[in-house]
Amino acid sequence: MRLADALGDAELALTILRGFWNEHSGYNKYEYLWTAPYSALRTLPGFKAHMIETGLADYWRQTGEWGDVCRPAGADDFECG
DSSP states (O other): OHHHHHTTOHHHHHHHHHHHHHHOOSGGGGGGGTOOSSTTGGGSHHHHHHHHHHTHHHHHHHHOOOTTTEEEOSSSOEEEO
16 A cells, blocks of 8 residues: 555555455554555545545534544534645
8 A cells, every 4th residue: 555655546545455454454454544655545535435435524513622634524524635
């Protein structure tokens, strides 16, 4: 994933990330959401969809703790970069 992202193939990086996410359990898989070296991965619509599917978007809205990468964009939306 990191190599694909570093080489500018954010779509491939996202595909690898989603596969890894579905095949592994435990908290360490959350690390892979944020360790891609370039932000292009996190700006893809598919990354946003993944954040919704994992429940992280709901968590961020409920707690107000958006971290450094994603932030609210209006009342019902968010963006990552």
